[in-house]
Amino acid sequence: xxxxxxxxxxxxxxxxxxxxxxxxxxxxxxxxxxxxxxxxxxxxxxxxxxxxxxxxxxxxxxxxxxxxxxxxxxxxxxxxxxxxxxxxxxxxxxxxxxxxxxxxxxxxxxxxxxxxxxxxxxxxxxxxxxxxxxxxxxxxxxxxxxxxxxxxxxxxxxxxxxxxxxxxxxxxxxxxxxxxxxxxxxxxxxxxxxxxxxxxxxxxxxxxxxxxxxxxxxxxxxxxxxxxxxxxxxxxxxxxxxxxxxxxxxxxxxxxxxxxxxxxxxxxxxxxxxxxxxxxxxxxxxxxxxxxxxxxxxxxxxxxxxxxxxxxxxxxxxxxxxxxxxxxxxxxxxxxxxxxxxxxxxxxxxxxxxxxxxxxxxxxxxxxxxxxxxxxxxxxxxxxxxxxxxxxxxxxxxxxxxxxxxxxxxxxxxxxxxxxxxxxxxxxxxxxxxxxxxxxxxxxxxxxxxxxxxxxxxxxxxxxxxxxxxxxxxxxxxxxxx
Amino acid sequence: xxxxxxxxxxxxxxxxxxxxxxxxxxxxxxxxxxxxxxxxxxxxxxxxxxxxxxxxxxxxxxxxxxxxxxxxxxxxxxxxxxxxxxxxxxxxxxxxxxxxxxxxxxxxxxxxxxxxxxxxxxxxxxxxxxxxxxxxxxxxxxxxxxxxxxxxxxxxxxxxxxxxxxxxxxxxxxxxxxxxxxxxxxxxxxxxxxxxxxxxxxxxxxxxxxxxxxxxxxxxxxxxxxxxxxxxxxxxxxxxxxxxxxxxxxxxxxxxxxxxxxxxxxxxxxxxxxxxxxxxxxxxxxxxxxxxxxxxxxxxxxxxxxxxxxxxxxxxxxxxxxxxxxxxxxxxxxxxxxxxxxxxxxxxxxxxxxxxxxxxxxxxxxxxxxxxxxxxxxxxxxxxxxxxxxxxxxxxxxxxxx
Numbered sequence: 001x002x003x004x005x006x007x008x009x010x011x012x013x014x015x016x017x018x019x020x021x022x023x024x025x026x027x028x029x030x031x032x033x034x035x036x037x038x039x040x041x042x043x044x045x046x047x048x049x050x051x052x053x054x055x056x057x058x059x060x061x062x063x064x065x066x067x068x069x070x071x072x073x074x075x076x077x078x079x080x081x082x083x084x085x086x087x088x089x090x091x092x093x094x095x096x097x098x099x100x101x102x103x104x105x106x107x108x109x110x111x112x113x114x115x116x117x118x119x120x121x122x123x124x125x126x127x128x129x130x131x132x133x134x135x136x137x138x139x140x141x142x143x144x145x146x147x148x149x150x151x152x153x154x155x156x157x158x159x160x161x162x163x164x165x166x167x168x169x170x171x172x173x174x175x176x177x178x179x180x181x182x183x184x185x186x187x188x189x190x191x192x193x194x195x196x197x198x199x200x201x202x203x204x205x206x207x208x209x210x211x212x213x214x215x216x217x218x219x220x221x222x223x224x225x226x227x228x229x230x231x232x233x234x235x236x237x238x239x240x241x242x243x244x245x246x247x248x249x250x251x252x253x254x255x256x257x258x259x260x261x262x263x264x265x266x267x268x269x270x271x272x273x274x275x276x277x278x279x280x281x282x283x284x285x286x287x288x289x290x291x292x293x294x295x296x297x298x299x300x301x302x303x304x305x306x307x308x309x310x311x312x313x314x315x316x317x318x319x320x321x322x323x324x325x326x327x328x329x330x331x332x333x334x335x336x337x338x339x340x341x342x343x344x345x346x347x348x349x350x351x352x353x354x355x356x357x358x359x360x361x362x363x364x365x366x367x368x369x370x371x372x373x374x375x376x377x378x379x380x381x382x383x384x385x386x387x388x389x390x391x392x393x394x395x396x397x398x399x400x401x402x403x404x405x406x407x408x409x410x411x412x413x414x415x416x417x418x419x420x421x422x423x424x425x426x427x428x429x430x431x432x433x434x435x436x437x438x439x440x441x442x443x444x445x446x447x448x449x450x451x452x453x454x455x456x457x458x459x460x461x462x463x464x465x466x467x468x469x470x471x472x473x474x475x476x477x478x479x480x481x482x
Numbered sequence: 483x484x485x486x487x488x489x490x491x492x493x494x495x496x497x498x499x500x501x502x503x504x505x506x507x508x509x510x511x512x513x514x515x516x517x518x519x520x521x522x523x524x525x526x527x528x529x530x531x532x533x534x535x536x537x538x539x540x541x542x543x544x545x546x547x548x549x550x551x552x553x554x555x556x557x558x559x560x561x562x563x564x565x566x567x568x569x570x571x572x573x574x575x576x577x578x579x580x581x582x583x584x585x586x587x588x589x590x591x592x593x594x595x596x597x598x599x600x601x602x603x604x605x606x607x608x609x610x611x612x613x614x615x616x617x618x619x620x621x622x623x624x625x626x627x628x629x630x631x632x633x634x635x636x637x638x639x640x641x642x643x644x645x646x647x648x649x650x651x652x653x654x655x656x657x658x659x660x661x662x663x664x665x666x667x668x669x670x671x672x673x674x675x676x677x678x679x680x681x682x683x684x685x686x687x688x689x690x691x692x693x694x695x696x697x698x699x700x701x702x703x704x705x706x707x708x709x710x711x712x713x714x715x716x717x718x719x720x721x722x723x724x725x726x727x728x729x730x731x732x733x734x735x736x737x738x739x740x741x742x743x744x745x746x747x748x749x750x751x752x753x754x755x756x757x758x759x760x761x762x763x764x765x766x767x768x769x770x771x772x773x774x775x776x777x778x779x780x781x782x783x784x785x786x787x788x789x790x791x792x793x794x795x796x797x798x799x800x801x802x803x804x805x806x807x808x809x810x811x812x813x814x815x816x817x818x819x820x821x822x823x824x825x826x827x828x829x830x831x832x833x834x835x836x837x838x839x840x841x842x843x844x845x846x847x848x849x850x851x852x853x854x855x856x857x858x859x860x861x862x863x864x865x866x867x868x869x870x871x872x873x874x875x876x877x878x879x880x881x882x883x884x
Contacts, residue, residue, distance in 0.1 A: 003610065003847060004839050009602035114600060274804050275590025310811075318840045327602035424585045444587050 006320075009327045011113045015100045021051035022189070024059055024213065025196035027066035028206030033059050035214050040190055043110035044324050044333040044368040052189045055212035057222035060181065063210040064228045067152040067179040070207030076149050076177050080136030087132030087174060089202040094125045097198070101191055105163055106324045108190035110333030110369070111287050113325050123449055124167040127467075130451035131171035134472055138176065141469050144478030149177030150254055151230030153475065154223040156216075157192075158236045159185035159335050160290040160391075166192055168466045169233050170209060171451075176475035178231070181210045183220050185236075187336050189213040216240065229253055231475065235292070238389075238415075238460050256464025256474050258292065258456060260389040261417030264410035265295035265446060266432065268403075269304045271422035272444065277311045280395070283420060283446035285319060285373050288334055289393040292461070293418035295446055297386060299406050302399040309377055309397060313358055316373055321362050331360075331393060334369040343371050343392035350376050350385035355396070381412055389415070403428060407435045416458025420446045439465070496534070503528055504535040507746060514747050526667055526674070526711040532746050533709025559730050560737040565777045567813070573730050576777070580729065583773060586765035586801060595797040601836045608832070612867050613651050615831045616643060619860055620684055620820070620853045621884070622657040624691075624788065630665040632884075633658055637669035639884040640681050644864050647871070653860065654849040655682035655714060659690070660707040667711035676713060677849035684714035684754070688739055691758075691787035693718035697735055704742040708751045715743050716754040716820075716855075718787060721761045724771060732771075736778035754782035754820055754853075759798045760790040768798055772805040782818035788855060793823025796833055803841040816845070822855025828866040831859055857884070 021037070023030040035054030042049055055063070075083070094101065101124070102116040111120075138147045153173045157165035162184060173180050184192035192211050199209045212219050224232055224244050231254040234244055238259040248255050265283050267276045283295030300308045324332035334340040351357050355376035364370045371392055379386050379396040386396045400406040410419055419438040423429050433441045439457040442448060449455070449467075456465035464474050499521075506512040506520065507528075514532070518525040535541045561571045570576050603611055621640045623632060636656050644650040654677035656666050666683045673680045685707035689695035695703075704715055717739045723731040736755055743751040755775035759768050772783050783802055786793035799821045806817040819842070825831055831854060838846045846852050861881045869875050 003607070003614065003835065003844055005607070006601065006603060007605040007607040009604045118600065271584065272587035272590060273584040275587035275594070278590050278594050327600075445589060445593075 006328050008323070010323060010325045011103055011106070011117075011327055013103055013107065013325070016103050016107075018050055018104070018190075021053070022193045023053045024055050024063070025193065025199075025209070025211040026059070026063045027070075027210065028200065028204075030196070033212075033214070035059070035218055038186070040108060040187065042107050042368075043187075043335050044365070046367050049107060049190060052193070052213050055183075055214040055219040055222075057218065059214075060212055060219055060222040060226060063181045063212050064152055064154075064223075064226050066207035067181050067210050068228055070205060071149065071151055071177075071179040074205045075174075075179050075208045076151075078177070080138060080177075083175065083177065084132045084135035086202055086204050087128055087135060087171065090198055090204070091125050091128035091132055093198045093201055094121065094128060098122070098125070101163060101194060103325070104194055105191050106332070109159065109162055109188050110324050110335055111290075112329040112332040113327055114329065115287060120161060120164050123451075124163050127164075127167040127171045127451045131175035131472070134172075135175040138472070138476065141472050141476070143469075143473045143476050144480060146479045147176075147476040148478075150475055150477055151178060152228060153178045153180045153231040153233060154226065154229045155180055155182040156220050156223065156232070156234045156236065157182065157184055159188040160287060160292070162188040163191040163195065165235050166195060168471075169235075172466070172471045173233075173475045174208065176472060178475050179208045179210075181212060181223060181229075183212050183214060183223055186213075186215060224248065231255070233464075233474070234258070241462060254474070256456075256466070257462035258464070258466060259415075259417075259460060259462040260391075261292045261294065261415045261457065261461050262297060262387065262389050262413045263293055263295045263418035263420070263438070264297045264299050264436075265420040266299045266400075266406045266410060266422065267301065267304070267308060268406075268421075268423040268425070268428065269301040270424045272424060273304070273308065273311065275444065276422040277308065277315050279420060279422065279444070279446040280312060281315055281319070284395045285316070285331060285393050286447050288332055288371070290335060290339075290391055291447065293440055293447065293455075294391075295418065295420050296390060296395060297410075298395055298397045299400050299409055300397060301406075302401055305397075305399050309375070313375065316360055316375070319360060319373055321360065321370065321372065322365060331373055334371050334392065337369055339391065340369040340371060343390055343394065346385060346388060346390045346392075347374060347394055350379075350383060350394075350396070353383045353385070355379050355383055355385055381409055387413065403432055407432060411435075411437050414460040417456075417461035418442070496531075497538070497540070500531045500535040500538070501540050503531040504541045507532055508541065529745060530709050530711060533705065537709075559733050562737055562777065562779050564779065564813075568777065570777060576729055576733060576774070579777075580770045580773060583769055586769055588765055591765055591801055592797045595800050595837070598800065598837045598840060599796060599833045601833070603832050603836065609867075609870055611832045611835050612828060612863050612870070614835060614847055615828065615854065615863050616653055616860065617651045618847070618849055618852055618854050619653040620655045620657040620822070620855050621653045621860060622788070622822075622855055622857045623884075624657070624659060624686060628659060628662055630662070633662045633665045634669045636884050637666055637681070639860070639882060641670070641673055643860055644867070644881065647867070650864070650867065652681055654678075654853055655684045657684040657686065657716065657855060660685050660687055660703055660710065660712070663707050663710035663712045674711075674713075682713040683711060684716055685710070685712035686716045686718075686787075688717040688735075690716070690718055691789040693720050694722070697738060700735065701738055701742045704739050708743055708745060712751055714752045714754060715739070716756055716784060718756045718758060719771065719775065721758050724762065724767070729774060733774055733778045736775055736780065740779035752781040753779065754784045754818070755780040756784045756787055756822075758787055758790055759785045759795075760792045765797070765801055768801055769805060772802050773809075776805070776809055776817050780817065782820050782853070784820035784822055784855065786821075786823040786855075788823030791824075794821030794825055794855075796837060799834060800837050800841055803837060803846070806846070807842045810842075816851055818851040818853065819846070820853040820855055825854055825856050826858045826862060828859070828863045831863065
């Protein structure tokens, strides 16, 4: 037996104590939904996990009403110090139940336990801790005189980082005194419902957090169109974001959108090469590439192209695809059949357009949705794989000769969410960063997140920022603005 | 080149025997094995007598002043076969080569090491890993208080790490100071080997651990250890010269020590070059020193003496593994890596195995290409091994002290 054939090291699911079915979480209680319930499955095995109630428009109205009442009578009037206590309590409960959340997220989403354990859940706790600290300091957030909450926030989150996206939205909203109605993604509602249990456990007043799983076109649309909403925060596809923006145009509902991306990872010839390779791998294969800020385009200086590609494929060959619950798995399952089909079709198109495809040579489980980590070389800016967001473990490699060309190519996309620069020359790093039109730019690293650091996009990647003070400001209004 | 003379006391019998061996070797072109057989000596004893013959002047060897040595006198480098193949023939080409190496980003490297450290090695993989670790250990004692008795005890432990479990593999080598080499060789007897065929004897040399002495002393130190029967020499580089930017001195000393590792029969004691990474401080320095050592002729690059903190770390070892991987890609030649000092737990050692396999490749998990310089690690591995057999932990009293 080869040493690298690591024996299975599965994380135990015994820490989970799931119910067979989950209702909607409205006004502090689990209630029946009136939409068609669905069974959420594990994308790694296609096995059912639990039955999830779905909300219809009426359920959403109930949730908004509960949130309104709670905002006007309890949460909105509560002192920041007291709101902070609840948020700190939630943060600590998440830390205490971290293993449980990690296993649940891995089961429901298909991402490796290594990531949920080491990245997702610690960041969730960090987000609540960070914004808990802000709750009694709103006046010092620098947003203007006498900042107050907006009211009821409708929040719609995607399936790629289910609990983390919840934390990014719920924590600042609550710290600022808003109440929320949150719709998790159709394929990944599980951890949001476990979070509802945490709210109960923390004794959070009823109606502050309401969770309404459901279909986008039903529950999501009802939430966006509801007249009792003061703010919509959406993370997801550019198409849906555009639809939401149209719906809300002309109303006084505040809106932030965090949409797609086609991030460029720019590697100059003086970069720390081995670490750049590592950053490129993390940039695109982290979370199976289901990351809106993924570095899905590798722009490499032409004189080191061959070396970089050789080292990259070599590094990729140590990636382990398989059971997401195995602690050694690097690449988990694709979240849904629909997403797998989208990736497969875009990759075929990439091949048809002349891209040279290299995919990891590895076994793929019989059941579930899987896609081998893939690199396209010989890609030009006009190729589909260099333009469309694939949202999967697929990297396109392009070359450039000068910094000007790198900037030109990196900016040549309708998106503008993230970029990475790899160089040992600090002046070039700053100059290139200055000229890239992307909301987040990483230098000699990639996919690093911190609650103190704002995150958001340019152009079709959306507007508004999450994280840090700007993330707080997105849930506040001030005296002059009222 | 003449080494500075040692005061050597020999008996007349020994003198005569050394003369006989030298005649057979140089005049009759016999190998050390053949001489040993003819005179009823071991090959090692024959080798030692040969060295003695050179040392006390029975044999005098003169080497013509070569062009490279003239260069050295004027401050150049003694180019090696490896360095010439990379276009490195003088100071400036050496400096140029080292400065063109891509830099190392500390955060990224430590992140990579963190990824490796999070691998979870369980059950049969762990069992196999524990045995592999034992096979890769250079069981070490490097104390001023070392005695022949201590060395004999170390050798016994190297051969039979766990007397209660005959399936326990033996270690690769014992690592001792030069004056203990003879004792180790005699204690091993016929069980001596190259780390695979039998337990090898490694000797630190070159004014270990500081390296603060003249090159003549370092060469003499090395020759003495080789003559005593050391199969491997762990030398230290001149960190002072390296940090001062005097790469030539560091390079030349390695070349000269490597030459001193040569045996009369054309083979050589394997040379491990200790970079003392804890004193080089930056990953960029460690990377340059690794390349420099390989270019100068190292068979192994080794992190530390164990006398300076920090000694071996996982990021440092990952970096050195990247260097040997790149050297292999460049030349097709495999260089070994030896982390030493501070690796005490099986859990840590397993992380190093993962690093070796994922960074350099599984071929490196071989005593000829990877070693752990360690003393207390072996007992921890034995305790873990016993636990996997019996299902419960024993304790330090159930493994032997060495």
